[in-house]
Amino acid sequence: MSTIELRHSIIEQLSHIDDDSFLNAIKTIIESKVNERVYELSDFQKKRVKSGREQLRKKQSIANDVLQKEIDQWLDTK
Secondary structure, three states: OOHHHHHHHHHHHHOOOOOHHHHHHHHHHHHHHHOOOOOOOOHHHHHHHHHHHHHHHOOOOOOHHHHHHHHHHHHHOO
């Protein structure tokens, strides 16, 4: 089914629904998609990303599986 056919099918089906709460939920989903925008990072977030990239560049990182083992060990001591 093409995008246009799918859109028409959904519109047709929606025209038969009388449930206000369901229609409001659909409206919220549609509005969130229509209002998508580029996420703007705060200065703090930009600084943290820059710091993380610098740590990666200096090979100051930890593998996810190693980190998960450390977390599991830490949780076992609690």
